[in-house]
Amino acid sequence: MSRxxxxxxxxxxxxxxxxYLLIAPAMALFTMFTFYPFIRTIILSFALTNKAGNFSKxxxxxxxxxxxxxxxxxxxxxxxLKMAAVNLIxxxxxxxxxxxxxxxxxxxxxxxxxxxxxxxxxxxxxxxxIFLFIYRQKNGLLNNILGTNISWLTEKPTAIWAxxxxxxxxxxxxxxxxxxxxxxxxxxxxxxxxxxxxAGPLQRIRHIIIPMASPQxxxxxxxxxxxxxxxxxxxxxLTQGGPANSTKTLIYYIYENAIINGRFETACVQAIFLFxxxxxxxxxxxxxxxxxxxxx
Amino acid sequence: xxxxxxxxxxxxNTSFIIKVILGxxxxxxxxxxxxxxxxxxxxxxxxxxxxxxxxxTIQNYVEVFRxxxxxxxxxxxxxxxxxxxxxxxxxxxxxxYAFVYFEFPLKKLLxxxxxxxxxxxxxxVVITNYVTIQNMGLINTYMALILPSLVxxxxxxxxxxxxxxxPKDFKxxxxxxxxxxxxxxxxxxxxxxxxxxxxxxxYLFVQIYNQFFWPLLVTNKDTMRTIQIGISFxxxxxxxxxxxxxxxxxxxxVPSVVVYIFGQDYIIKGMTAGGVKG
Numbered sequence: 258m259s260r261x262x263x264x265x266x267x268x269x270x271x272x273x274x275x276x277y278l279l280i281a282p283a284m285a286l287f288t289m290f291t292f293y294p295f296i297r298t299i300i301l302s303f304a305l306t307n308k309a310g311n312f313s314k315x316x317x318x319x320x321x322x323x324x325x326x327x328x329x330x331x332x333x334x335x336x337x338l339k340m341a342a343v344n345l346i347x348x349x350x351x352x353x354x355x356x357x358x359x360x361x362x363x364x365x366x367x368x369x370x371x372x373x374x375x376x377x378x379x380x381x382x383x384x385x386x387i388f389l390f391i392y393r394q395k396n397g398l399l400n401n402i403l404g405t406n407i408s409w410l411t412e413k414p415t416a417i418w419a420x421x422x423x424x425x426x427x428x429x430x431x432x433x434x435x436x437x438x439x440x441x442x443x444x445x446x447x448x449x450x451x452x453x454x455x456a457g458p459l460q461r462i463r464h465i466i467i468p469m470a471s472p473q474x475x476x477x478x479x480x481x482x483x484x485x486x487x488x489x490x491x492x493x494x495l496t497q498g499g500p501a502n503s504t505k506t507l508i509y510y511i512y513e514n515a516i517i518n519g520r521f522e523t524a525c526v527q528a529i530f531l532f533x534x535x536x537x538x539x540x541x542x543x544x545x546x547x548x549x550x551x552x553x
Numbered sequence: 554x555x556x557x558x559x560x561x562x563x564x565x566n567t568s569f570i571i572k573v574i575l576g577x578x579x580x581x582x583x584x585x586x587x588x589x590x591x592x593x594x595x596x597x598x599x600x601x602x603x604x605x606x607x608x609x610t611i612q613n614y615v616e617v618f619r620x621x622x623x624x625x626x627x628x629x630x631x632x633x634x635x636x637x638x639x640x641x642x643x644x645x646x647x648x649x650y651a652f653v654y655f656e657f658p659l660k661k662l663l664x665x666x667x668x669x670x671x672x673x674x675x676x677x678v679v680i681t682n683y684v685t686i687q688n689m690g691l692i693n694t695y696m697a698l699i700l701p702s703l704v705x706x707x708x709x710x711x712x713x714x715x716x717x718x719x720p721k722d723f724k725x726x727x728x729x730x731x732x733x734x735x736x737x738x739x740x741x742x743x744x745x746x747x748x749x750x751x752x753x754x755x756y757l758f759v760q761i762y763n764q765f766f767w768p769l770l771v772t773n774k775d776t777m778r779t780i781q782i783g784i785s786f787x788x789x790x791x792x793x794x795x796x797x798x799x800x801x802x803x804x805x806x807v808p809s810v811v812v813y814i815f816g817q818d819y820i821i822k823g824m825t826a827g828g829v830k831g
Binding site: 298311355390438536 | 585670678709813
């Protein structure tokens, strides 16, 4: 967390209210919209709720056993993990190539640097409108180009890939930026001496650039896993979890249970499960960090 | 024969052109959106589709503004963004100032709580927050849209990281000159942190303007929708043709893309400042 030392403010005085007043607005909002709902979500996962999502009676672990014993739930978890893996691999691959291409600052390199990151500024809703046009069956752009007549979003084998393609497109920019910052931090003289020693471009990438930028690469890997878990808009707008639940992820399932079916307690169990899943990956990230990452 | 210098120049020009072409391919969906938004409905249903319009028209834009309250959506988005950004800048500056310049009981615990908020993704609590807002009777209000975005652990962390870089004797010197605690924050620390605040503001604009899940939940009245939600409902409407949908999408994309292009250095700074060690 903090690398710098806090300011040593000498003289112990009596407790003054000012610092508390300064923190109070932030803390009040955190309490209301982060801590309270988090605790409430945990509590409601052990209770029944009414139609409005409020407490009606305790049921112990009944919700949890019901949710966790359903094959359909594990199917959703499986799809969530599969999508995360696909998104991670493709996003990293493209972002890595873009970042390597853009590392060297030359005149007008800003032009392609801007383009490689641009989709990250585009909202999922208008992007989905464009992708719906690309994917649509009747005179859609993709079918036009390929000369096919496929309903990309409503057929089981293609839907998940179509959703992933849009997510990957939207997520590359962020990864690209972090990797670019990392690659640009690699000392120039190190690359030069490797070059003088006869290291080719691929060797320089493998033995110098990637190890030196490992903190950023490592960070981006876990960032992509987390942001894939949180991807909601694409699924809502492209497939609504279909066809035959083949694109239904945990976050969409939570939305569907709470908002469409009014089963808030089920949604609470799944929301806590989602939290634990993200938390687990964060723990893995912290545990691996010191072993894998090379800090300068 | 080319000299070595000329050869090098040709090589670097070629690599530049290849990189730009790659970029153009990458942003193709954006180009597609614009290119087909200026075509008539007849050309959009005629096989084969042509990227370059034979008779470009702005009719889709005129129609979509006429049929859908796009300006009201945009106004809502701007109000939400402005309030949320001001809130985050003010509340995070205040809190960060307390954490950096004061010693007080429970400071460690309170800062841990700020960091803990970063471990709880908004998506986990979004449903419960929706119930809270509903219980408060705030559905379809600006309050509902703005409240959860008024503060974030990330922005407090970012401001704190900046204050930590200010020389420590600034405050002592100011205090000796008779500057009060709040005076130091408003007259010295805040003006000095304008670049950091700008980064934060630009970054937050793109993030909040592009929000989807939360505004979808707390608005169901057409006039209260933000632009993103308004656009998402176009695709399910029967009276709007696809060219008009694309026109609406392009309108929704323009503000965040313009802010991104001109503010990208700020955004990169804001994104990477709190992110990674090393």
